[in-house]
Amino acid sequence: MAIRPDEIGNRLRAYRIGQGLSAEQVAERLGISRAAVYRIEGGEVVKVETLERLAALLSTTLASLLGAGVEYYASSVSYFERMRQLEEQCDQVVAHFPPMSYLLTSENYSAFLRKTLIEALPSYEAESCRACSEIEQIVSILDERKALRDRRRLSVINFVALPEIERWLKIGVVGRFDLPASEVARRRRVARAEVEHLLGIIEREPMGIQIGIINEILPNMAFQLFRVSDRTLVGLSPFRLGGDLPNIKTGVAMVTEDKQPVQLYENIANEIWSRAAKGATAASLLRAALERSAI
Template identity: 40%
Template sequence: MALLLFLDGFCIVIEHKGRSGSVNHPSMTQSSAIEAVGARLRAARMGAGLTPDQLAELTGVSRAAIYRYEAGHPIRVDTLGRIADHLGVSIGSLLGVSVEYISSALTFFERMRQIEEKAERISVMFGPVSYLLTTDRYDALLPTVLRESVPTDVPDHTDALRQIDRVVEVLKQRKTTYRARRPHVVSLVSAAEIEAFCASGFVGTQALAGQKDRREAARAEVQNIIELLKSEPMGIQIGVLVDSMPGASFQIFRGTSLPELAMSPFRLGALANVRFGVATITSAPEAVAQHEAITERLWRRSLKGSEAAQYIEKLL
């Protein structure tokens, strides 16, 4: 038996007794729609700091059922509602029929990992450099930088550090996935942000800005971008903007069942932030199209190849 649920103008079909259901969208199959619900559920649970066992206890759902739902098995809408209440998200967000509003960096980066597993093309407006294109040295220093970004006198200091450890784990999984799949990446970076990154260094707090070893770490990442600009490896396109750039970071994913747009306040570079802000993910055609138009305009205006490399070398 099918249950019809209307949310935000969309008709959602939830099949009971093991049948598959789907978001009523012509370009998304029933199985992929159900699978996507499981992926969002897993990310939201992780961001809430709950294990499957804990979520099962809170909701009165069996542990085995939670694992099945996260693996992409059908879920009754009343059960999904109970789970959504305990995770502090809307049913619409879990079903993917509205904008996903995400206040947890862990949830956001887990969603990025899930989307990147299937994306064939990623357009990145993220400063000062795209995380996917950073070096192993960057990954080695990143946990320290993120921990530095948490003031020692905040009451949730221990929990914040524990959350950072989980964020780092997810970020490493993202990097591993990217290097294994090699989707096409178009990365736009700001010359002004690169210059500021080199001046302050790869630090998590202003108190450490300017330290020699941290400035060297930042310069190493910028030098890596210079080498990529010079060599122009297949599947990587980098544009350097020398004028104004949008304040919000965003990524556009193509090659998934639907194009998706992710906007984020979270930062991994100098003066990192993985604690506060609200990120959004949407597949609304208008939002995707407008951000793609911005990306195309900025790409045309950006420096590329050897010209961009020479410009950044002068900054260094």
């Protein structure tokens, strides 16, 4: 696998953002100029010794920074930024990110997502400025991804598990279970609005978006295939944004273009797609779920 300086720069930026460090702070700690940090992030070739020091500073490994094998991300901020970078390059994404890909949510959803992420903070971090700042970063990156998809007309294939949708309709867009009944009812309406938005996409059949509804439980681990002209990468994530209580705090996500895991997930994607309902059948399944939730 060829080592690409531009990809090293992208990974460096993702790890740096995840550590909450500015380019100035990285430069100061390494004893180099801020301009040098930006040049490295921009894809300039750099000495291995410098990369080793960067990896140590950013709590990662030289192998992950080089993309040699697997890139590991213990920060959800880093992982979502890496997803944004890959979507900026790729031609198509195949996503299983329950309950549905953020790329296909409505413009109103980000405000409620922000609320749920704050609600889900553990008590020891509820008043933390850093925790709230990370949430703002995550929502900003997610919205950048959505704007990028619209701008590039990125092809998206999204697998949606019907049981996940039905659970979301019952639970609502919430970050914890002790909300007042009136607020829970409001959040259920928000979930309903998002499912109706997804239904509208299926019925409009916009170019570049394919949605498959599958009436079975899919793996808890979210995965996404990033298909570029000359390669495919797979990203695996324990981080959750909805469908159940969100988790952006704990877990290790990974990205790799190694042949075996990519092929295994390509096989999974092909199998799921072959069983999934599409078009009018998919719309009928979603509409029935909405009717059941209204009872």
